[in-house]
Amino acid sequence: MEKMNHPYQSLFKHSQFYTIPLKKEAKEKDRYCIECGQRLQSGASFMTLSKSSKRHQGLCVGCKRLFGIFLSDPSAKTIIKSRLLLPEKKKLGTVVSKSGIRKFDMLQYLALENIIRVRNEIFLDRESHLVMTESLIRNMKQRHMKQNWPHSQPESFPTSKELYDLMRQSDSTCAVSGTLGLWIKGTHWHPFKLTIDHIIPVSKGGCYDINNLQVMPYSLNQVKSNESDDELRRWLENFRSSRMKYGQELQQNIFAPWRLSYVSYDILKYELKNRQLDHAWTAKDEQEFINLLDNELSKVYDFINAKLSEIDARILYCERTIQTLRKNPGMASEANFGIMDEALTEILFDVNDLSKFTRVNFVAIQKILKKHDKWTHIQLKQAFVEKLREKPLDKQRFDVAIIYISALHDICRNRGQQSLGNSASGGDQNAFERATAKYWIHPDNITEVKAIIMLHLPVLIYNKQKKWEPSDSAISSVYFDNSNFDLYTTRLQRDEGSEAIRFRWYGPKDETNIYIERKTHHAEWLNxxxxxxRFRLKEDQVDAFMNASLTPDKIAHDLIQSGLKKTTVDHIHFIARGVQQSFREKKLEPMVRAYYNRTAFQLPDDQRLRISLDSDLTFIREDHLDHMLRRQSPQHWRREDVGIDYPFYNVQKKDILRFPYAVLETKLQTHLGQQPPEWLTSLTESHLVHEVPRFSKYLHGASHFYRERLALLPWWLSELNVDIRKPRAENRGLTRSHSFRPLIDGKYRRAMIEETERENKKEVVSKQSEHISAQHSSSATEVNDISYEPSYNYDMTKKYHGLPPVPPEKISETKTSPEPLNSLENLSLLDKLFTRKKSDIEMGSGPKRVGVKVRVEPKVFFANERTFISWLQFCALLLTVALNLLNFGDKTSRIIGGIFIVLSAGIAVYALYRFEKRAWMINRRIDGRYDDLWGPAVLCLLLVVALIVNFYLRFK
Structure with a gap:
């Protein structure tokens, strides 16, 4: 069995054992438990790691009790001290290792290493039963008497036989954690002694029933006692997840319909382990194992490609159907758009499932490679990198599919109409107040979070005039500082006037537009x-700007020559002069590059709510502080050997940091009284995200690469030692029913839409945002985006965070044309926005409904019935005439009578059909024609034909 490097061994090896002193702390609510990583609640305490240690660590209630059990009881110390395999000496106080092992592994270590020999045997002697029964009755009587409970008679409690049956059914296994225990008679203390515990506290009543009892080891019983429901549930969930092996975790995360397509982790592990137990690992074993692993990788990769092709085809089908609905008003009913909306939701769930499938299999392969290298002492993980490059699982991106779905979803939400406004303008960006919050998202949850946001906000397409490519989401920024890290220190301390200067570009490395940006905290010139x-330069002008050969005066002169307004030129001059002054006085040089892929969500022309999600966040060194030449010359502003090829295998390991999480940022305008929508609050309070206030990309990258040079470090570094994944909350996020139907927060899509509509009736918010002046308050944020292009006319448009390059005639067409997208008749919506390449996919609350449902008056149904009855009256009259002709006429009359009978029957069937169709349309509030355009005309035509036939037969 794999041995564990247990964090408590250093503490146990110490010559003396100390009872952990507990002391109260005034700010304990702002701290996190060192063991389980959760925020401390009431009843939590701080512990000292030793008598000589001045460092304190917070413990929650459950962790505190478990420490007390194992370190204060003499018998527990004896068990631990005599059984643990002690490692090399370490300083006392190294309790929690970097790998994040916690108290739960202490129990796992004791149980799995068989330090306590467990016998699946229950003592059957009468003495044990009497002792247990008497103890239980005595305990419950005392508690009931304290609460003045009348039901305290012994006959109300479980009998010895019931207790024995409960013990036997448990098979010496804890009902909560699954840990094996030991039945011990008498009062002998033992951490794994099994006891009978109450599922809910006795004081709540009803606990004397056998159904409210469960088997649990003594240690867990003590931790559980007197816990609040929420604290106990969280503690036990952490216990289950922390002691779970990856094979078990993999089985829990398997999506049942795709079970056969997952990596055969157990088979790979069995082959790896069984061969070594049988004989020494040979070259033949190595080759066969590589072939087996390669086959599993190919199986997974081929399945992903097949599913992506299937998703691509389904999206194209939905696109063609939606275009047909938009071109045919008679078919463009609310019900049909609702059907397409549900179809797109189903596709979105499949994309989410496929993303999780990819992630789970990638982790499984990494785990098995790690076990191989550890057990065989052969470094296969590095040698296998080439195969992972050929069939990448870590580079599978689903952004293209999500953006496809978002574009169609937005049309369905608006019932065939596109959201008004420009997708990239975002309204007036000169000044606005906003509340910003930042969160970390575990890679397991990235696609799910994107999908949830997309159901309420469309993906923001910055430039709809060009085909969207995966590289369009790439953002690269080079941050500048000096060798003393003055900008880092002032930004971390949030000093008045502190600056952050970066050069940013969007898309591939050969992008020619470089944005010179400066962020100032509490700027003096803005009160x-x-x-x-920021302003924009061409790439070949950046070095000249850095070394001051391109001066602000020169920039202003060229802008005036291009015909730009003087006020704008003055502002550009002011920004350029301030940035160059910082370069000159603070001796700034390139330090860190930050790269990430951004997906933005926002309603067009609506700045009230904007959400961005940055994934694949990577930090790369740009400096020469260690005398290593990274840039072509010290005067150049960036490295040329680094592009946007994530995960940047060409960069040396010491020069790169791949951030383990994605970063979610929400920006909510507060000066308009905007409150966060309910769905966003539900998301940010769910298990899918982990809040990290004031997280900064530059501060994090600098603190990693230059830690020995920095006196202060960001507070969130300790959060990286905590597993931010939380137990999945019930009815939160994207799930499936037992029949695999999509559920959003535990509800079907249709139910969620109806609930949203009910909320919309209560409060109507104007779509047009009001904007305020630049000098507003200390929380105001001004964004100035100005371009400097001497060779061309000045262009106020931006590729990101600004207006797209739309000619004036296009703008007028957008405002007046009833069609939501230009040239849709000749060009597919998605073909216009995206490049239809399979390789691209492999690499990778909206506007309210136009019509609000209203109550249908009963007279509408009565009118439909009266119309139907009128048609039946005519049929009855025609049928009477036909019967008279049949019964009392000659041969010619009988022929005419038969024609009228057929005609009468046809009219009756047609009238019934129209009645049912109108009733169906009224029930569903469908916008369409309720009058009968062709029925009366056809009826008159048939009657005329019948009369002509009658006269012809009579007078021929």
Whole structure:
């Protein structure tokens, strides 16, 4: 069995054992438990790691009790001290290792290493039963008497036989954690002694029933006692997840319909382990194992490609159907758009399932490679990198599919109409107040979070005039600082006037537009408001700007020559002069590059709510502080050997940091009284995200690469030692029913839409945002985006965070044309926005409904019935005439009578059909024609034909 490097061994090896002193702390609510990583609640305490240690660590109630059990009881110390395999000496106080092992592994270590020999045997002697029964009755009587409970008679409690049956059914296994225990008679203390515990506290009543009892080891019983429901549930969930092996975790995360397509982790592990137990690992074993692993990788990769092709085809089908609905008003009913909306939701769930499938299999292969290298001492993980490059699982991106779905979803939400406004304009960006919050998202949850946001906000397409490519989401920024890290220190301390200067570009490395950006905290020239301003240069001008050969005066002169307004030129001059002054006085040089792929969500022309999600966040060194030449010359502003080829295998390991999580940022305008929508609050409070206030990309990258040079470090570094994954909350996020139907927060899509509509009736918010001046308050943020292009006319448009390059005539067409997208008749919506390449996919609350449902008056149904009855009256009259002709006429009359009978029957069937169709349309509030355009005309025509036939037969 794999041996564990247990974090408590250093503590147990110490010559003396100390009872952990507990002391109260005033700010304990702002701290996290060192063991389980959760925020401390009431009843939590702080512990000292030793008598000589001045460092304190917070413990929650459950962790505190478990420490007390194992370190204060003499028999527990004896068991631990005599059984643990002690490692090399370490300093006392190294309790929690970097790998994140916690108290739960202490129990796992004791149980799995068989330090306590467990016998699946229950003592059957009468003495044990009497002792247990008497103890239980005595305990419950005392508690009931304290609460003045009348039901305290012994006959109300379980009998000895019931207790024995409960013990036997448990098979010496804890009902909560699954840990094996030991039945011990008498009062002998033992951490794994099994006891009978109450599922809910006795004081709540009803606990004397056998159904409210469960088997649990003594240690867990003590931790569980007096816990609040929420604390106990969280503690036990952490216990289950922390002691679970990866094979078990993999089985729990398997999506049942795709079970056969997952990596055969157990088979790979069996082959790896069984061969070594049988004989020494040979070259033949190595080759066969590589072939087996390669086959599993190919199986997974081929399945992903097949599913992506299937998803692609389904999206194209939905696109063609939606275009047909939009071109045919008679078919463009609310019900049909609702059907397409549900179809797109089903596709979105499949994308989410496929993303999780990819992630789970990638982790499984990494785990098995790690076990191989550890057990065989052969470094296969590095040698296998080439195969992972050929069939990448870590580079599978689903952004293209999500954006496809978002574009169609937005049309369905608006019942065939596109969201009004420009997708990239975002309204007036000169000044606005906003509340910003930042969160970390575990890779397991990235696609699910994107899908949830997309159901309420469309993906923001910055430039709809060009085909969207995966590289369009790439953002690269080079941050500048000096060798003393003055900008880092002032930003971390949030000093007045602190700056952050970066050069940013969007898309591939050969992008020619470089944005010179400066963020100032509480700028003096804006009366203490924080500001972010920038202007644009060409790539070949950046070095000249850095070394001051391209001066602000030269920039201003060229802009005036291009015909730009003087006020704008003055502002550009002010920004350029301030940035160059910082370069000159603070001796700034390139330090860290930050790269990430951004997916933005926002309603067009609506700045009230904007959400961005940055994934694949990577930090790369750009400096020469260690005398290593990374840039072509010290005067150049960036490295040329690094592009956007994540995960940047060409960069040396010491020069790169791949951030383990994605970063979610929400920006909510507060000066308009905007409150976070309910769905966003539900998301941010769910298990899918982990809040990290004031997280900064530059501060994090600098603190990693230059830690020995920095006096202060960001507070969130300790959060990286905590597993931010939380137990999955019930009815939160994207799930499936037992029949695999999509559920959103535990509800079907249709139910969620109806609930949203009910909320919309209560409160109507204007779509047009009001904007305020630049000098507003200390929380105002000004964004100035100005371009400097001497060779061309000045262009105020931006590729990101600004207006797309739309000619004036296009703007007028957008405002007046009833069609949501230009040239849709000749060009597919998605073909216009995206490049239809399979390789691209492999690499990778909206506007309210136009019509609000209203109550249908009963007279509408009565009118439909009266119309139907009128048609039946005519049929009855025609049928009477036909019967008279049949019964009392000659041969010619009988022929005419037969024609009228057929005609009468046809009219009756047609009238019934129209009646049922109108009733169906009224029930579903479908917008369409309720009058009968062709029925009366056809009826008159048939009657005329019948009369002509009658006259012809009579007078021929």
């Amino acid at each position: 203490g408001a924080s500001v972010k301003d």
